[in-house]
Amino acid sequence: MARCAGLKAIRMHRYGGPEVLQLEEVDTPRCGPNDVRISVHATSVNPVDFKIREGMQRAVVWISFPFIPGMDVSGVISEVGVKVTAWKVGDEVFASPSHLRQGTYAEEVVVRASEVAHKPKNLSHVEAASLPLVAMTAWYSLVKSAKLKSGQRVLIQAGAGGVGTAAIQLAKALGASEVFATCSTRNVELVRSLGATPIDYTKDDYRVVARGVDVVLDSLGGEHLVAALKLVKRFGHVSCITPSFPTFARKYGVAGGFFVFLLHAAWLTVSSLIRKQVTLAFVTRFAVGTVLHQLGQLAEQGKLKPVVDRTYPLSEVAEAHRYAETGRARGKIVLTVR
Numbered sequence: 246m247a248r249c250a251g252l253k254a255i256r257m258h259r260y261g262g263p264e265v266l267q268l269e270e271v272d273t274p275r276c277g278p279n280d281v282r283i284s285v286h287a288t289s290v291n292p293v294d295f296k297i298r299e300g301m302q303r304a305v306v307w308i309s310f311p312f313i314p315g316m317d318v319s320g321v322i323s324e325v326g327v328k329v330t331a332w333k334v335g336d337e338v339f340a341s342p343s344h345l346r347q348g349t350y351a352e353e354v355v356v357r358a359s360e361v362a363h364k365p366k367n368l369s370h371v372e373a374a375s376l377p378l379v380a381m382t383a384w385y386s387l388v389k390s391a392k393l394k395s396g397q398r399v400l401i402q403a404g405a406g407g408v409g410t411a412a413i414q415l416a417k418a419l420g421a422s423e424v425f426a427t428c429s430t431r432n433v434e435l436v437r438s439l440g441a442t443p444i445d446y447t448k449d450d451y452r453v454v455a456r457g458v459d460v461v462l463d464s465l466g467g468e469h470l471v472a473a474l475k476l477v478k479r480f481g482h483v484s485c486i487t488p489s490f491p492t493f494a495r496k497y498g499v500a501g502g503f504f505v506f507l508l509h510a511a512w513l514t515v516s517s518l519i520r521k522q523v524t525l526a527f528v529t530r531f532a533v534g535t536v537l538h539q540l541g542q543l544a545e546q547g548k549l550k551p552v553v554d555r556t557y558p559l560s561e562v563a564e565a566h567r568y569a570e571t572g573r574a575r576g577k578i579v580l581t582v583r
């Protein structure tokens with residue numbers, strides 16, 4: 246570990262509420278031969294950050310304390326590892342790096358060179374930091390898992406959220422003929438402006454309106470996942486990104502909750518396959534720079550526009566988490582670092 250005097254990051258020393266997030270002076274790991282060091286301009290808050298903070302992801306995300314959260318970054322490369330040839334000091338990049346290392350709520354972060362992509366030229370660092378994790382999740386759900394084809398019909402749950410706003414635009418860019426997206430009344434115009442047919446869940450039943458779609462991106466889990474498997478057409482596909490660990494963990498404990506989740510997931514997968522030949526996949530994003538590069542190109546073409554709800558300085562991260570935990574963010578919450 247190399248000492249970098251005066252460098253700040255948000256660290257947590259235990260699981261708990263937003264108050265466990267402390268702005269502290271830190272050491273940063275040395276830049277390895279295949280790594281790049283990024284001088285962070287902006288990072289973002291994702292729901293997984295507060296799920297990890299609470300300890301509800303312990304069955305699948307192993308962390309050691311003190312831990313720096315954060316899974317998005319936009320910034321400038323300040324050092325390259327000796328084996329790195331694709332990048333140079335001064336390159337503007339963005340990334341959603343692997344959660345297996347320390348996170349991005351920091352003034353500097355070291356990530357694998359293979360995880361970064363050029364920051365889209367038309368985006369600010371704030372806008373760029375809002376995209377990687379949610380856009381890559383949408384990509385792995387719709388492209389890699391569902392293999393969405395031009396002309397297909399899609400339902401995106403929580404269309405006004407971080408993943409939803411990216412997924413709507415990605416589905417349209419992939420040529421989907423109709424993209425339904427659920428939201429509350431106040432977000433109907435936002436969702437429509439992104440290219441979706443809004444389904445206001447306070448007035449209409451998406452189970453009826455979106456019946457027979459080819460693909461569902463489910464980000465709500467629980468009863469909504471069961472509903473997705475029922476409403477999707479025969480031979481259709483459901484990508485679920487919210488496998489309900491926190492819900493099961495609260496009820497049965499972390500290990501018990503994971504076991505119950507596995508049983509539940511297996512039952513849903515097999516029964517929907519037998520009943521309607523519907524495939525179900527629990528999807529996560531992988532930190533792959535080449536995927537992010539393609540998404541960056543869509544952003545430069547104006548086909549993937551960031552939706553930033555609020556920005557907070559890094560020092561006000563606890564407040565940002567409190568807002569994220571309301572579940573009412575419209576698009577993304579970004580933390581500005583410099």
Ligand SMILES: NC(=O)c1ccc[n+]([C@@H]2O[C@H](COP(=O)([O-])OP(=O)(O)OC[C@H]3O[C@@H](n4cnc5c(N)ncnc54)[C@H](OP(=O)(O)O)[C@@H]3O)[C@@H](O)[C@H]2O)c1
Pocket residue numbers: 291292293378379382402403404405406407408409427428429430431432446464465485486487528529530569572573574575576577
């Ligand atoms: N597997 C993965 O790799 C992965 C990656 C990213 C996210 N996720 C998970 O996916 C979920 C969504 O993430 P996110 O970043 O999009 O969250 P988010 O930005 O916090 O989502 C907030 C949005 O959810 C909407 N919403 C809340 N309840 C709703 C409902 N019943 N029906 C429709 N919309 C509803 C809200 O819109 P209204 O105010 O209009 O209701 C709000 O705009 C989270 O659980 C997250 O942990 C998983």
